[in-house]
Amino acid sequence: MPGIPGTGHPPGFELTQSQGNEKLQCSNHDATHMLVLSPDGELSEQWATASSSCCKTRLVRELRHQDIVQISCGDQHAMALSRGGELFTWGKNAHGQLGVGSLTASIPQPHLVKRLKGIPLAHIAAGGAHSAVVSLSGAVYSWGKNGFGQLGLGDTEDRDCPAYVRALEHWKTVFIACGADHTAVLSKEGLVCTFGAGGAGQLGHNSTQNELVPRVVAELWGARVSQVACGSQQTLVYVPSLDKVYSFGSGEEGQLGDGRKPHQLIPLPITSPANIEKLCQENSTSQKVTGSITRGIQSSVLRKMIKNSYLKEIATLKDKDVDAWISNSSLQHWELIKQNIRLIFSSEACINGSFLGKSDKHFKTSKEFSGVDMSEVQQFYEKIRKKPEVLQEVQKEIKKLLLSLSSSPISPENFRLYLILPFLLRGNDDSSFHSLSLLAQAITRLQPKALQTLEHLLSNLETPFFRGLVFLYQRVSQKNVSEFVTDIVQRGMDYLISPYDGNSREPETLQILQILYQVNSRAGFRVLAKNFYVPQVKEAIVNHMNFCANTPLWNLTKYPCIFSMEDKLLVYDIESKTTAVHLGPVVLRTIAWEQWLFPVRRQYLLQDLWNNLNSASTQQFRSILKAAGRGDIFCRVGTLCGMALYNSCLVPFPFPAALYKKLLGLAPALQDLEELWPPVGRNLQAILDEEDDRIFESLEMDFTIMEEGDSMVAVELKENGASIPVTKDNRKEYVDLYVNYVFNESIRKPFEDFMQGFLRGCPAEKWKMFLPAELQIVLQGQTKFDWHLLEKNVIYSHYQPSDETIRNFWTVFHKLSEDKKKKFLAFLSGSDRISAYKLERFTFSIVDPQVANPDEIYPYANTCSLILFLPRYSRKGILKKMLLCSIEHDEMFGLL
Template identity: 65%
Template sequence: MLCLSWGDVRRVDSESPEVLGHMQLKRSKVQCSNHTETHKLILFPDGKLSEHWARDPAVWSTTRLVKELETKDIVQIACGNHHSMALSRGGVLFTWGKNIHGQLGLGSQTPFISQPQVVKTLKGISLAQIAAGGSHSVTVSLSGAVYSWGKNDFGQLGLGDTKDRDCPSYVGALEHWKTVFISCGADHTAVLSKEGLVCTFGAGGAGQLGHNSTRNELKPRVVAELWGARVSQVACGRQYTLVYVPSLEKVYFFGSDEGQLGDKRKTNQLIPLPTNSPVNTGKYCQGGKKSEKVIELTAEGKQTIVLGKKRKNLNRIATLQDEVNVWLSDPSLQRWETIKMNIRLIFSSEACINGSFLEKRDKHFKTSKEVSGVDMSQVQHFYKKISKTPKVLREVQKEIEKLLPSLSSSPISPENFRVYLILPFLLQGEDDSSYHLLMLLAQAIMKLQPKDQQTLECLWSNLETPFFKQLVILYQRVSQKILCQFLKEIRDCQRNPFDLHPREAAVLQILQNLHQVNSRTGFRVQENNFHVPQVKPFIQLYWFFSAQKMSQWQLTKYPFIFDMKDKIDIHDKECIALSTRRAMVGIFCIREQEWWLFPVRRQHLLQDIWTHLNNAPTQQFKKILKVLFVGEEGVDHGGLVQELFSVAARTLCHPDTGAFRRVPSGLAWFPSQASSSKETFFQIGTLCGMALYNRRMAPFPFPTALYKKLLGLAPALEDLEELWPATGRNLQRILDEERDEIFGILSMNFTIMEEGDSMVTVELKKHGANVPVTRDNRKEFVDLYVNYVFNDSIRKPFEDFMQGFLKGCPATKWKMFLPVELQTVLQGCTKFDWHLLEKNVNYIQYEKLDLTIRNFWTVFHKLPEKKKEKFLAFLSGSDRIPGYEQENFTFQIADPQVANPDEVCLKANTCSRILFLPRYSTRRILQKELLYAIEHNKSFGLA
């Protein structure tokens, strides 16, 4: 190897490094060395690492083998003035030596630590290079993230201040800089980007930063004189910096020249200027073959070495490269031990896993809280490959199992989170072992701090839909497995039916977090991918438990695993349990349901309802409602109470009542300047809660936003568009607009015109009238607009409504519903499949093909849609089908069996959904009676 040197360096020979400084070594190959004037590390190919200390540059007084690292397979070393760094192939960074400035990165400033210690904070970061300054340390990851710690009196850490750090800190100013190389001087740092740009920071008193000044820089600053030069190498000495520009075949210098350069120039060089180094970087012939030579710079203390040699990458940590093909092509017994050792090296290390599967074409340099930098298709491809060789797959999963308990619980970088994305796809088998490992992984994820879990969820949200869906399916399968086992243990009397093990709860919590991500990202994955059918036996199991016991049922904390019918069953069971009174009859304990008799006059319906609600004690609302329309026949078995809620909703939504604000969509919404008293919305809320508790519909035409607010969820722009379609579309256009001049033409500011008795201008933020809407702040404007409509403008009436709702429905399991599910349960379905209705009918004293039946359906299907809806109200008390019965809604058609059918009108029992259909002889008569009945609503309730 060619060695050109200035200063106190004599010779470096690749076969026998005889002289380095003044230290004689035995003849042997040296893998790499690193040293300052008083401190030296030498790494030999056999893995031995020797450390040498000197009282002065002429006398090396202390030499020792670093035995603590003998088995660690060290690939990189670095020396500060009095501290050492060593990076293992397994991705672990070790430091030792003086630590008065925290330069070891161990979270303390213990003055001296003699033995190598793991820098735990960087655990899981795939380090590409390490570097040591006088009393500070810097590292760079494979994806260009830079971390610094130690002495910082000149800003050499690049963190914008002069405060020392005893733990690695992320240099945010270099985010997405694509750093590929770092070098440290005594008190300054230089970084090189993939594009060949150089940044420097720290002490600048000798001009070593190259900014044509002697000022210190607390943050990274580009060396402007090198802009466009595409630097390929950079090296820092004590108070100077060297860079190499291959296109010009020149080495440039800036800083304090103390004789290193071998030429005469002024002491402090403030900008990069070429040296007079006798370096030939052209192509040369070696053995008759052309080979391109490049420059490697080494600047150590007062010594500068320029080495001409073939390009060679830094020794790096182990990652998956071509090893996989070797593992699979020759897993012979002779090579198996070597293969196992390589698998163990990579898959026992977070850092090595995180450094594998990186996105190509430099995309991984953009790693952030939104971008993982992982090529998930590579992960999937790797799993498919190794799954064809079970021996290799088992070995990989065995090492993962050992790793899982030690995963980082306090990540410092988005790069740490790659392991949580990669591992599930390496454990996607359907055997017990894979399920067990996924449970352990779930526990590891749940140990993360809330802010770190949010970062992981953000990365999940940015997964491509097929990979996100696969992740959901993986944890759905594990959930199915654990619930099957849970149920078996309950039936075998081995488990308390109300207790979940922590590992089981962790799996369900992961699935819940994925469900929340799916909701926030527009339901990319269908809801049924989260359902776990194995919960159905549990619902039956808990039928006989009290409401108090049901509140302890932990599975209901994970509502996404239940389908809508399951949730309705749970809600029904809770309501029945709450309304049931236990009493002792002799030695027997019996349960009987309590009823609340609710007589009302049809002509004074609202008045009677409010009187009952105002006079009722809180405990009364736990009873099941039985309605009696004064002066009308019939006993309520469900139909009359439904009619009560239907008529009350229709009356309250009538413009004459004036309770609700009618909006362009035709839906009902709270008035922004509520003139009604508190009791109005409190009572309406109570009525809606009672409908839910009594498992009946309250068909108020509310938007989905109301049900989101009831469930504690924030309405969005799409909800505003549901209420005010034109306004919603206009706001969306504002978000989509990319032309700056349009915002100038619109002349909008942060105000909104509110309609009431008079037009009122409302500021969406302080001094909003003076803040124009621009392309940069438009999202804030839209968010504030939506917030004002759904929160600020209706705060009081909604709070009253919510309080009333909670009073009217003392049950709590309704909170399991999704907003659209709760809306469907309360409002019912307004779109029907009438042919499905015909298919579900049961007949009493009739056959399906009887002439009267065929005549009835012929007449019915010819009715206008509105008439059909009126028939539904005539039959069941509501013109809507309960949402949970849409597929199975049924009624009965019965023959009243009278002697003279012509004298009997068409009637319906709303309680039992029975239509009494006399045997008419013609369609004309049937049509006449049907139209008359539904127009005059001649239904009744019977026992």
């Protein structure tokens, strides 16, 4: 593909044909150091003596088992990239140019640059005493000497390990070249950036200034450069549309024969292509310039510009290779296939470099976007599973790789394999389950920042593939939990004698499932919560957990996602009704609250309530938090709500959903503001949806919010907010700060008081397992009912379901409006809501009071025992009239 950016060799490369094979050699800028890669894969290096009349040659035996695809020479150091994606460096290291994390003076043998492990590299380059690489998705890393800013990091400090050049993020870099103290990079669109030393004009910016960050060479804008190379103090570029090579920088000694100035500050064509080729042939016999750039242009660089020699790449998956794996089955081919599979799937870098989208989207790889085309992963799996031996070989190599994954990757490109590998490890056998467990262990070893990056990438995964990940980890978690529970049960009552020592560790797949659950929660529940449930935990709770909350089984509660709401209620009920008192090695239990009488008078309900709360002892609350102050209404209300939760009582306060999010430590969103304050919420959403810049100008909004008090006051949402206009670019930040102010900043003290009281009233902790919507139901009760289920759960006394009165009753009831039905529920139970504990089990009794004249008595209820006394009626009209009269009349709502 002539002319495609990134297909040329680095400066100092020369290709010579020998019996159809290529011998690759490169040298530094003054020809004192040369690497030679023979056709049979042997790598050797040559060092010139002081007189340059002879060379010392050494075979680089340390890399004899590596398939080297790229080499590069600095003044006193060397780089070699293997086909398996590993980068090796050796030589002088006074400035950290080897990238091994130290400033050791010299390292004579090749060392792996561990910090770049797993990053799929596209190109490597060595400068005078600095180094740089480009990944397949355009990420640039540099290290070593930085006295002139040649690392592009915005300063002049040396680096002893690879640093990410953030200024080139998303620039679609495909090629990089290093001079003695400057660097040039090429984008896929053909733009050239240079940085570092500019004293000889080698940066092409019409000046001799140094540049600490990458700067576009403006004179080449629109030229669509396809090749770039650097000499010691010179830069060359090739423009295929004009078929010309341009140069800038030092031109001493007139090597090009065009009589140009010693220092050329802007790119100018050096000569015609025909003359370049002739010049190359003439100079190829000159020992002075052969294989080198001597303070200027080297003939082999010019030849490379014209002939577009290709770089070899690291091994990545190709469709044609996969098709060959599937179609070939002979023993000879199978051995070669296994070698290819081993090469790719034993390498993090090779896996991360595979499955990239066919378009340029992967150049946008970031903490938000992985760059992986997951449909390609799916298609690959579908192909190889038709050939079991291929699938088995792929999974075998992956399993070996899982044991050596890094815990602190530096690039989003490192994380691709965490998205890819689960879909390649699918299967119903123990081996697949074990491999997924190993992958889970590798993920749990990630450092917090790395894990946060993975969560961001997961949150932006397409829903079908995210759902697939949930399914995979949920299925293997079921098996792991079963084994975990079995192990604990076999160890049995030992935990009553001595506390849990931590030897029985819960499966790591549960941690991954919980991570996916949290990502799913933040993304608005793209996957239903029930897809995370692990049914085996219910059996563990019912049969074993109740005897001792100090067993490893209790640790399963750290993963709320695997519990259904019914399971969570059971766990919470166990915790809230029991407290542990340690007496020596034996764990005993007492029932909380059972001796705390809470007398209240109906006519002084609130007064008695506050008096009891204020006079309660710490022991009564089973809490070490201090008591609420008498004047703090928020703390009192919080205490009341906490007590209700702890005692499984309903408090149907009309709290918004945002409160339950805040109780659980989750950030309220714009949707919560719209629920609380509909006009404002809709207006903010309209701001996010607006695409016309003129609208923002006409609104004249800034980063303030008007706060009501004795007078309207403008509160700044950020520092100097009154001076920052809201624009199309910063509107998301404005909305986020607005929501944060309403739900956090403006109510910080009242909420802290409420939370203090809530924790005082509810000493249990497992309520944090609930989702916000679930906690709302637990506290406020269910407001949506299955009335037919209510009918199904009824217990009859002196009646049969087939009796005419019963049939008439339900016929009348089901014809009532929803509001009337809820009033009947209040008439029956004292509340128009059903407790979360009774959602599926709510029941009441219908009893025949056996009165002499049923037409003279209304239905009445005993709310304490949930009994409806229903006289026998034969006529639906009278039944309906009396039922409505009962539920509408305040005095007939029940006997408390």
